[in-house]
Amino acid sequence: MTIFQYEFMQHAFLAGLVIAILSGALGYFVVLRNLSFASHALGHISFAGATAALLLGISPLCGQLVLTLFSAFLMGILGDRLLKNDMSIGIVLAFALGLGSLFLSLNQGYAGQATSILFGNLLGVSSSTLAWMTVLTLLSVLILAILSRPLLFASVEPELALARGVPLTFLSVIFLCLMAVGVTLASQAVGVLLIFTLLIGPAAIALQWTRQFWSGISLSILLTVLLVFISLFLTYYTNWPLSFWVSALVLLLYFGKSFRACS
Amino acid sequence: MDLIEANKLAVQLDHKTILHSFSFSIAEGEFVGVLGPNGAGKSTLLKLILGLLQPSMGTLSVLGATPHRGHAQIGYLPQHRLVSSGFNLTGYQLLASSLRAHRYGLPLLSSEDKTKIESVLHAVGAQAIARQSFLNLSGGERQRLLLAQALLGDPKILLLDEPLNNLDPHYQEVLIDLVAQVAKQKKITVLFTAHDVNALLPVMDRVLYIVKGVAKLGLVQEVITSDHLSSLYGTPIEVLNYKGRVFVLGQHRGLGDFHHHCHE
Numbered sequence: 041m042t043i044f045q046y047e048f049m050q051h052a053f054l055a056g057l058v059i060a061i062l063s064g065a066l067g068y069f070v071v072l073r074n075l076s077f078a079s080h081a082l083g084h085i086s087f088a089g090a091t092a093a094l095l096l097g098i099s100p101l102c103g104q105l106v107l108t109l110f111s112a113f114l115m116g117i118l119g120d121r122l123l124k125n126d127m128s129i130g131i132v133l134a135f136a137l138g139l140g141s142l143f144l145s146l147n148q149g150y151a152g153q154a155t156s157i158l159f160g161n162l163l164g165v166s167s168s169t170l171a172w173m174t175v176l177t178l179l180s181v182l183i184l185a186i187l188s189r190p191l192l193f194a195s196v197e198p199e200l201a202l203a204r205g206v207p208l209t210f211l212s213v214i215f216l217c218l219m220a221v222g223v224t225l226a227s228q229a230v231g232v233l234l235i236f237t238l239l240i241g242p243a244a245i246a247l248q249w250t251r252q253f254w255s256g257i258s259l260s261i262l263l264t265v266l267l268v269f270i271s272l273f274l275t276y277y278t279n280w281p282l283s284f285w286v287s288a289l290v291l292l293l294y295f296g297k298s299f300r301a302c303s
Numbered sequence: 304m305d306l307i308e309a310n311k312l313a314v315q316l317d318h319k320t321i322l323h324s325f326s327f328s329i330a331e332g333e334f335v336g337v338l339g340p341n342g343a344g345k346s347t348l349l350k351l352i353l354g355l356l357q358p359s360m361g362t363l364s365v366l367g368a369t370p371h372r373g374h375a376q377i378g379y380l381p382q383h384r385l386v387s388s389g390f391n392l393t394g395y396q397l398l399a400s401s402l403r404a405h406r407y408g409l410p411l412l413s414s415e416d417k418t419k420i421e422s423v424l425h426a427v428g429a430q431a432i433a434r435q436s437f438l439n440l441s442g443g444e445r446q447r448l449l450l451a452q453a454l455l456g457d458p459k460i461l462l463l464d465e466p467l468n469n470l471d472p473h474y475q476e477v478l479i480d481l482v483a484q485v486a487k488q489k490k491i492t493v494l495f496t497a498h499d500v501n502a503l504l505p506v507m508d509r510v511l512y513i514v515k516g517v518a519k520l521g522l523v524q525e526v527i528t529s530d531h532l533s534s535l536y537g538t539p540i541e542v543l544n545y546k547g548r549v550f551v552l553g554q555h556r557g558l559g560d561f562h563h564h565c566h567e
């Protein structure tokens with residue numbers, strides 16, 4: 041196949057693979073913990089981080105990572121008062137986007153950069169960025185694996201977990217930081233505006249279709265990888281953006297089952 | 304042997320007195336019904352025993368030590384359960400995820416874990432429903448599985464916070480009989496909070512009644528009397544015994560959930 045002759049496509053598939061593995065694994069817990077809106081907000085916060093980085097002349101990925109990690113830490117410390125309050129999250133989210141537009145205008149940056157931050161661009165991933173993504177994914181998956189037993193319990197039955205002596209706040213802070221890494225990486229593929237489609241979509245579908253942890257998280261990872269790969273193929277042959285294909289496929293999958301149930 | 308002992312126990316939450324100098328002791332294998340209006344402090348008492356709250360005065364000893372979070376020999380069934388998307392998992396998975404949950408690592412099950420789960424499922428007769436989505440089960444079936452979960456650590460003490468909520472009368476009886484039967488078999492001490500004294504009458508050894516920060520533990524015929532409840536509430540209250548059931552009648556509205564005591 042000619043598609044794999046190009047280095048940029050090889051990079052895109054490899055980057056897509058690591059991003060999808062992390063998104064699929066994290067996403068399963070994000071949905072379990074009802075944190076989808078918080079992850080959406082982290083996406084918008086990462087926009088401010090990326091545009092600030094452009095202004096400072098450093099890599100957007102780095103700016104995104106720093107700002108989302110910082111915000112995730114704050115969210116974890118503030119706890120459910122913030123996390124389960126749609127209004128506060130919404131206001132922070134909007135401000136982050138506003139801040140991003142300020143940084144963009146101060147930078148007098150060109151629209152191309154803004155578009156690739158907002159909607160992602162996997163077709164221009166450099167070797168060093170790919171290496172960074174791989175390292176971040178390996179590290180995050182390792183931490184997630186170590187936390188997974190208490191995290192699963194704390195996510196499903198927090199009241200009971202608290203009584204059993206599971207450190208809820210600690211787990212929440214660490215998980216949100218992992219989520220910050222996941223959001224930053226996912227935004228490279230689908231952009232900060234479409235985090236939902238990669239981090240939440242496949243995981244929500246996997247949770248609908250399965251009844252056990254292991255089958256659920258495996259399906260979530262598998263679906264995310266497949267989604268990204270199929271979308272990359274479609275992007276290559278149609279020249280339509282990757283973020284469009286991913287979001288369209290998630291929509292089809294998510295509602296496909298409901299439509300069949302209706303008919 | 305006394306498993307729970309309190310000496311002049313007092314609790315304040317947000318400058319409000321929830322419990323006021325309460326001394327009591329509960330023996331091994333006792334079934335205690337914890338009654339009282341909403342917000343009287345029934346859950347607070349359970350949280351003290353769990354070590355989730357600290358007494359502001361007095362002492363509390365549970366299984367011979369100061370209460371601390373995560374005691375392996377206390378089984379707990381919390382009252383408020385947020386409906387999370389995790390409830391789409393099976394009951395079996397819920398039980399599995401609570402095993403050794405404070406340890407880090409992957410949630411893998413050893414064969415010993417599986418034996419433990421099967422044994423508690425068997426104890427409550429929930430094998431048939433354990434493989435279905437928890438979300439699709441009825442209230443009674445869910446409570447049965449959550450009871451199994453509370454039994455997982457082979458507890459000496461079982462704390463059940465309003466397990467009858469949202470259950471129809473038939474399921475209430477089924478659940479109460481189940482708890483009593485398991486507790487008797489395994490010599491477990493039970494603290495069971497509820498609104499309606501009648502449902503618990505056939506199984507409970509003693510009743511713990513909390514009103515406005517004042518608590519009393521004793522036999523039903525000692526505690527649920529016109530005189531005693533009138534003095535607890537500070538308003539005339541009549542207790543009628545009829546055909547083995549107890550009816551608590553207040554003269555005024557606003558007695559919390561007193562109407563629950565006199566249904567039928």
